[in-house]
Amino acid sequence: MNEFDQLLKTLSSIVLQSSPLILAVCGETITERAGLINLSLDGTMLLAAMTGFIVGLKTNNLMLGFLAAAIVGMFFALIVAFGSIRLKQSQVAIGFVLTLLGDDLSAFLGQNFTRIRGPYVMKLGIPILKDIPILGPLFFDQDIVVYFAFIMVGLTWWFLFRTQPGLKLRGVGERPEAAFARGVKVNRVRYIYALVGGGLVGIAGAAYSLDVKLGWSEGHTRGLGWIALAIVIFGGWSPIRGAVGALLFGGTKALATVLQRTFPQISVVAFNAIPWVLMIAVLLVSTSDLTERFINWMPKTWRRPLRRFLRVSAPTSLGVPFGED
Amino acid sequence: MKLRSWIKLTWPGVPILMALLVTSLILILFHTSPKTALVAMVEGSFGDQSKVLQVLAFLVPLLLSASGLLVTFTAGLWNIGVEGQIIIGAIMASWVALKIDLPTPFQITLELIAAMAGGALWAGLVALLKTRGGVNEIFSGLALNNIAIILTNYLISSPWQPPEGGTFRGTQPFAENALLPLFGESRFSPLSLVLALIAIGMVVVALRGTFWGLKLKALGKNPKSAFLLGVSSERELVLALMFCGALSGLGGAVRVLSWFDSLRQSISGGIGFLALLVVMLSAFQAYLVPPIALFFSIVLMGSTTLHLRTGLHPSLGGILTGVMVLFVLLFGDYGKLFTRRRKINPPIVQDSSHE
Numbered sequence: 001m002n003e004f005d006q007l008l009k010t011l012s013s014i015v016l017q018s019s020p021l022i023l024a025v026c027g028e029t030i031t032e033r034a035g036l037i038n039l040s041l042d043g044t045m046l047l048a049a050m051t052g053f054i055v056g057l058k059t060n061n062l063m064l065g066f067l068a069a070a071i072v073g074m075f076f077a078l079i080v081a082f083g084s085i086r087l088k089q090s091q092v093a094i095g096f097v098l099t100l101l102g103d104d105l106s107a108f109l110g111q112n113f114t115r116i117r118g119p120y121v122m123k124l125g126i127p128i129l130k131d132i133p134i135l136g137p138l139f140f141d142q143d144i145v146v147y148f149a150f151i152m153v154g155l156t157w158w159f160l161f162r163t164q165p166g167l168k169l170r171g172v173g174e175r176p177e178a179a180f181a182r183g184v185k186v187n188r189v190r191y192i193y194a195l196v197g198g199g200l201v202g203i204a205g206a207a208y209s210l211d212v213k214l215g216w217s218e219g220h221t222r223g224l225g226w227i228a229l230a231i232v233i234f235g236g237w238s239p240i241r242g243a244v245g246a247l248l249f250g251g252t253k254a255l256a257t258v259l260q261r262t263f264p265q266i267s268v269v270a271f272n273a274i275p276w277v278l279m280i281a282v283l284l285v286s287t288s289d290l291t292e293r294f295i296n297w298m299p300k301t302w303r304r305p306l307r308r309f310l311r312v313s314a315p316t317s318l319g320v321p322f323g324e325d
Numbered sequence: 326m327k328l329r330s331w332i333k334l335t336w337p338g339v340p341i342l343m344a345l346l347v348t349s350l351i352l353i354l355f356h357t358s359p360k361t362a363l364v365a366m367v368e369g370s371f372g373d374q375s376k377v378l379q380v381l382a383f384l385v386p387l388l389l390s391a392s393g394l395l396v397t398f399t400a401g402l403w404n405i406g407v408e409g410q411i412i413i414g415a416i417m418a419s420w421v422a423l424k425i426d427l428p429t430p431f432q433i434t435l436e437l438i439a440a441m442a443g444g445a446l447w448a449g450l451v452a453l454l455k456t457r458g459g460v461n462e463i464f465s466g467l468a469l470n471n472i473a474i475i476l477t478n479y480l481i482s483s484p485w486q487p488p489e490g491g492t493f494r495g496t497q498p499f500a501e502n503a504l505l506p507l508f509g510e511s512r513f514s515p516l517s518l519v520l521a522l523i524a525i526g527m528v529v530v531a532l533r534g535t536f537w538g539l540k541l542k543a544l545g546k547n548p549k550s551a552f553l554l555g556v557s558s559e560r561e562l563v564l565a566l567m568f569c570g571a572l573s574g575l576g577g578a579v580r581v582l583s584w585f586d587s588l589r590q591s592i593s594g595g596i597g598f599l600a601l602l603v604v605m606l607s608a609f610q611a612y613l614v615p616p617i618a619l620f621f622s623i624v625l626m627g628s629t630t631l632h633l634r635t636g637l638h639p640s641l642g643g644i645l646t647g648v649m650v651l652f653v654l655l656f657g658d659y660g661k662l663f664t665r666r667r668k669i670n671p672p673i674v675q676d677s678s679h680e
Contacts, residue, residue, distance in 0.1 A: 079655075083654065097602065101643075104640040107638055280468045287459035
């Protein structure tokens with residue numbers, strides 16, 4: 001195998017590794033665009049990964065596994081939505097408790113199913129398309145989870161920015177009073193998209209245990225939910241930018257593995273810190289005043305594209321509860 | 326009417342009973358009777374003197390972090406980085422214990438000061454990222470937690486590995502004079518409990534009786550108007566976080582110098598997150614923090630005993646405390662739960678452009 005094929009193989013594995021993260025980012029982007037923060041991602045994905053694996057194993061049916069994981073995701077999202085909308089409690093508090101609870105529940109309920117082989121998603125190349133040079137092996141010689149993730153990115157983008165219900169969704173997240181005055185049932189919309197987003201996050205969890213990181217063990221996907229939450233911010237609440245962020249994250253991890261082989265004298269554990277340092281750096285660039293100063297220091301014609309590229313702004317009413325009375 | 330006020334009075338017990346019920350159901354799912362679990366929990370924490378001392382030893386760092394978190398929550402901050410602050414405190418204390426050799430009182434004082442400084446600086450990083458960089462403290466704190474864990478693993482596996490070779494378990498045990506004086510054969514250091522009680526006392530006084538406490542409250546309730554009234558939000562936020570970091574760092578020192586005798590891989594083991602739950606359950610009331618922290622310590626130690634006896638995963642304690650906090654958050658407030666919603670039609674907006 002020559003160098004080029006090796007590179008192509010690495011890149012296609014990055015695409016595969018990133019697809020669950022892309023799904024989670026899409027789900028959370030939808031929820032947050034509607035103005036609700038579901039902070040429970042890390043716990044939700046753990047519990048969903050565990051549930052998806054056990055259901056898939058017991059029924060020997062992958063679809064049921066993914067379905068069960070989606071239900072888990074929707075259930076946690078429902079708790080966050082109900083708690084913040086109906087009971088008017090802090091979204092962050094509920095989300096955080098659910099993060100810890102999901103972790104502990106998955107460790108306890110899945111304790112008899114650790115480190116065993118289960119069903120997994122088969123590779124399914126798309127005929128003709130997979131023979132396109134470069135793009136074929138990267139995007140069309142993968143499995144159904146990858147296709148689903150990329151279809152969801154496009155679908156989410158199209159829905160959010162090109163359809164009437166998508167406009168309503170964004171209106172609810174930006175100016176709920178205005179949407180309400182226009183007759184939109186703000187809180188009903190928030191419930192619906194919390195459930196949709198939660199379902200996708202659940203599927204993302206099962207995509208790990210049934211496809212990308214096979215099987216179940218305690219803390220199987222720990223930390224990835226938080227990474228997804230940070231990527232949503234980095235992606236500026238756009239599914240396409242978010243997907244790029246997830247792919248870049250996967251790429252950095254692959255790069256770290258390569259660097260580790262090249263520089264064996266540096267401790268292995270140092271490379272584990274890369275995602276977290278990256279998380280802080282990326283958020284710093286997207287939100288810091290320094291970036292704004294840097295942009296203003298640049299030539300005038302560059303400012304607009306640079307600002308579009310570097311800066312993000314959250315939905316105006318993100319995390320702000322809306323009282324209909 | 327009488328019945329209603331009676332229900333209102335006993336309402337806070339309802340979410341707690343619900344949490345016990347849910348946990349019991351999970352136990353039954355695993356063919357264990359809740360009674361077995363209860364017996365294990367009670368015996369595991371009150372069985373004999375050593376068990377009680379174990380609970381107290383576990384309680385100290387929890388209480389220290391929870392005291393610090395009362396301050397950051399008052400300022401309206403989500404200091405999830407508390408876990409990392411504990412770990413950095415443990416690392417700093419270990420550093421002094423391994424590299425410096427002084428007579429016991431000076432040695433321990435230096436270790437505790439180093440731990441507090443380390444925790445405060447780690448928290449200061451979160452504060453700086455928030456005030457200067459606009460990075461939400463939840464994300465920076467979480468990333469720094471993970472970096473602290475990775476740093477511990479690095480130290481244990483390379484520079485501080487025991488002379489007999491690299492195990493991933495921990496450093497070599499510290500010298501006798503570097504450890505906190507313990508009560509008998511236990512892991513409990515009475516001195517550390519005294520420090521923790523002083524800490525929570527200080528927090529109560531600071532929040533109730535000082536101008537600083539008042540400023541923090543103003544910040545937490547409404548940052549904008551506090552700023553307009555001349556409260557320097559940056560200074561207060563940095564101070565609040567560093568105060569919490571210092572107390573958590575002290576907790577980390579207690580972990581390495583009394584609970585263990587060396588720096589270990591999971592040196593905190595989630596005590597910071599547990600402290601967050603304690604303070605959330607207390608609804609930010611300082612006087613409720615010690616009893617809740619004690620109760621959580623009992624549950625956690627009990628579930629370890631349950632694990633040793635029945636082989637059930639020790640995360641059961643985390644489930645019980647987590648469900649309890651969740652239900653109290655959701656259903657604890659009688660007023661919010663049972664006030665009737667008024668149904669109002671959307672106002673009819675006149676669109677002036679059509680006129």
